[in-house]
Amino acid sequence: MLKFRTPDKVYFKKGCLPVALNELKYELKKSRALIVTDSNLYRNGYVDILTNLLNEIGVSYSVFSDSCALILTSNPPENGYSAIDEIEGCYVSDSAKPNLFTVQAGAGIARKQEPDILIAFGGGSVIDATKVIKLLYENPDANIPAIAEGETAFPPKKGKAYFIAIPTTSGKGSEVSPFAEIAEVDKTYQLASYELLPDMAIIDADVMATMPPELTAKSGISALYNAVYANISSLSTDYTEGLAERA
Template identity: 35%
Template sequence: MERFTIKPEVYFKVGALEYLTTIDKEKALVITDPFMMQVGFTDQVLDVLRNTVSDLDVFSNIKPDPPIEVVADGIEQMLKIRPDVVIALGGGSTIDAAKSILWFYEKIVKRQEGQLEQKPLFIAIPTTSGTGSEVTSFAVITMGDQKIPLVSDELIPDVAIIDPTFVKTVPPQITADTAIDALTHAIEAFVSTQASDYTDALAEKAAKMIFDYLLTSYKEGNNIQAREKLHNASCLAGMAFTNAYLGINHSMAHALGGAFHIPHGRANAILLPFVIRYNAFCNDGTETRAARRYAELAKVLGLPATTICEGVNNLIAAVKVLLLETHTPTSLKELNIAKETFIQKLDSMSEAALNDRCTTTNPRQTNKEEIAVLFMVAFGE
């Protein structure tokens, strides 16, 4: 028996923020980051909330790759305020931090008081088109040099607001990084060992929309139609991978992010062509399950695929075109990482990637030695 679920209520298109006017709560906590405060997005949310919520607080100390210390500070504020609605406003780091804060807060209250009278309504408003965190059961926090993935249905927000108004001003390179992260979600979900008819439908649609609208969003940031489609695609990819899970592309990206603080989307983008080729393993004409799945996705994208290996190679080529057109590095060495330092951390990164939760559903069984080789291939010469 297999399972497919989509928990959040999703409100989308321009003006979706108006959903907040329907909230009938007393205390709200908005979890966000300093940039959202600076550009006025937080005030925009607070202005809408003031129509129905009497007591408003803000926790704005979120940092990229949220460290456990920030999560602890957020929990402390939650315990003081005891809000009945929590709103995460920001990119993947903010939503992941909010998930973690709320998750640990509920466990602490239950441990101390025996029960939580009413779980806060949890609303996520993404301001980048990439992580899909607003609809997933995953969160990633940082402890020292390690990224720790949390996985639980309890992490899934109750409501997701997918309003493209919040992504119109995202800079081109961040647009590319986050969108290719979403593309990686879709591709990894499609070839995952846990893929199903349900996740395939979401992953296929998300991948096609990203290929159709990424470059327009990158070059014409104010094109609201392209922004809306890319924002929706990110959410669809999140729905796919929260059910099908991911693979070593994300496992390796988590390890790279922990070791070198590389933006998550950028790490995924650089690794993607190398991981597709590794998983497909069709250089000698062998038709593996992964190769057939990649070729099937190539056909969905309208790429030539008269043979399995041709489909794989053309999918890789299409990804490389996106990297080229968005000025995204195509090797890790382009990030100015010293090769000696990279080699010093290679063993620990390979170990972390192998033990990452995402590795369990990768379409090709792997080991530490093969992951290390793949890291070096992606580093480049």
């Protein structure tokens, strides 16, 4: 029997990001975030829309990018940001997908920082990376290749960090899906489990509106492709076909 699940909470409205983040502080009582993002998004200031809101509600944060540097931390408040860590030998593969070294490095940073929130801010690759970073943060001995090949059972969620996915592009809907891909030079590991599903997805048009027009156009085509693929898939159902057609 096929199951269809989405994150426990999905915010889907222009301008919903501040409302969703307020819930973190005042309802869920969370206080320390690790943001995982694309280095280009960070360098060009796109992450500011998120970090400014976290500053306003008093949630401390660090930022980890695909360059494998822990770029900044929000404490101490007097001087704002300070670079606190870098990881030697980290690389970004030629593939758009994250690689094992990157997610292992991110999990190592998470274990050092001990966040109670993990925030993926970016496209599908960033969200995929954060899914696996959370898995390794909560299960340091997890063997990703063995899990992908079905040789080892998928470890359960342990609730060390509340997982939020904030997409900056349209595409395959990784923010509401239980899938992730990790790419190596000669192999791609595909993971599928509801243990990977984010706890909250925040789809805010105001976030996407800050992206470059060319990126927005490309991701729109990607969203169309994935909607068509979902509609004609042999695993589609009446329910998923309706969602794909509306997309």
